[in-house]
Amino acid sequence: MASRRSSTKSRGNDNKYSVLLPTYNERENLPLIVWLLVKYFNESGYDFEIIVIDDGSPDGTLEVAEQLQKIYGEDRILLRPRAKKLGLGTAYIHGMKHATGNFVFIMDADLSHHPKFIAEFIEKQREGGFDLVSGTRYSGNGGVYGWDLRRKLISRGANFITQVLLRPGASDLTGSFRLYKKEVLEQLVEQCVSKGYVFQMEMIVRARQLGYSIGEVPISFVDRVYGESKLGGNEIVSFLKGLLTLFATT
Numbered sequence: 001m002a003s004r005r006s007s008t009k010s011r012g013n014d015n016k017y018s019v020l021l022p023t024y025n026e027r028e029n030l031p032l033i034v035w036l037l038v039k040y041f042n043e044s045g046y047d048f049e050i051i052v053i054d055d056g057s058p059d060g061t062l063e064v065a066e067q068l069q070k071i072y073g074e075d076r077i078l079l080r081p082r083a084k085k086l087g088l089g090t091a092y093i094h095g096m097k098h099a100t101g102n103f104v105f106i107m108d109a110d111l112s113h114h115p116k117f118i119a120e121f122i123e124k125q126r127e128g129g130f131d132l133v134s135g136t137r138y139s140g141n142g143g144v145y146g147w148d149l150r151r152k153l154i155s156r157g158a159n160f161i162t163q164v165l166l167r168p169g170a171s172d173l174t175g176s177f178r179l180y181k182k183e184v185l186e187q188l189v190e191q192c193v194s195k196g197y198v199f200q201m202e203m204i205v206r207a208r209q210l211g212y213s214i215g216e217v218p219i220s221f222v223d224r225v226y227g228e229s230k231l232g233g234n235e236i237v238s239f240l241k242g243l244l245t246l247f248a249t250t
Contacts, residue, residue, distance in 0.1 A: 016047040017122070018101035018182070021109045022091035023052060025059045029110050034068050036115040038076065044119045051078045051095045052109075055085040088176075089199045093189055096182070104180050112222055113177040120217045121179040130215035131184045132207060134170055135177035137221045142172070146223030162201060169208050170216065173201040177219060184212055 019037060023030060034050060041048040054062045062081050069077040080098050082091070092106060105121070107113040117135065125133045136142050138159060144152060155174065162173045178200075180188070187210070194202040207214060 014047075015103055016049070016101035017041070017103045017105055017118075017179075018095075018099035019048065019050045019105040019107065020092055020095040020099070021050060021052050021107065022088060022095070023054045023057060023061050023065070023109045024085060025057045025061060026109045027057070027059045027061045027064045030061060030064050031068060033109050033111055033115070034072070034077065037118070038072060040115045040118050044122070046119075046122060047101075049076055049078055049099070049101060051080055051098055053091045053095045054079070054081040055091065056081070056083050087199075089189065089192060089194070092185070096186060096189070099182065102182050104182050104185050105178070106180070106185075107177045114220065114222070117177070117217060117219050124215045124217050125179055128213065128215050131181050131212035133179040133215040133217055134172060134204065135175050135219035135221075136170070136172035136216045137175060137219060139171040139216060140218030142218035142220065144221045144223075170204050170214050172216070173204050175219075175221070176200045177221075178203075188212075 021030075021033070030052070037048070037050055052065045054065060062079070065077070065079050065081075069079060078098055080095060082094060096104065103122075103125070105118070107115075113135065121133045121135070124130065137144050137155075144155065158174055159172060184207070188203050188206050191206045191210070192199060192202045204214065
């Protein structure tokens with residue numbers, strides 16, 4: 001394993017990748033997503049750290065994270081919990097304060113984003129020198145698995161409306177599996193005012209406004225195996241309000 005890491009760095013990659021994992025009630029999913037992240041990072045030889053930002057999960061997610069830290073070490077697993085749910089955008093801000101990598105991955109902790117795509121994101125970024133690389137379900141061989149028709153229609157409809165109104169230059173605005181240069185992510189977060197699911201969409205729109213380059217990697221999105229989806233009627237209404245706000249201000 002050490003030889004693979006050294007050979008990767010000898011090809012010119014001395015970068016470190018910080019993975020931000022916001023969690024809420026993910027005690028069943030967290031051990032597996034962390035194991036997969038460690039596995040694929042070790043196999044590819046890239047330096048990394050995983051930052052778990054738990055928002056006061058009542059199911060004991062933080063306790064599970066503490067056990068994982070004992071297994072993999074404090075240099076690999078960093079715990080930066082918060083007392084309660086404060087929103088996705090603020091979770092990223094909180095996590096970035098503690099990130100030591102010069103690149104930052106954001107992804108869901110519920111296994112809907114498979115870490116097997118990590119190496120493809122990194123290679124895409126290196127090949128094109130992109131400021132950010134976004135996983136796309138709607139281009140190439142990307143796709144969605146495990147959703148019912150209602151959920152697919154909501155996602156497709158949201159993406160279509162967003163494309164028509166905002167013309168962002170990216171095929172999947174509502175996804176949340178991305179790789180950023182750290183300084184780019186910091187600037188984008190400062191610019192964004194949205195919360196919840198609109199936050200991811202605004203990040204891409206602001207990136208286009210600021211002239212950042214965007215690459216895409218087709219991914220397979222798989223619905224969560226454990227736990228319940230956090231998408232409900234309130235989130236859909238908030239999304240539509242946020243979309244109209246972006247349309248009016250960008």
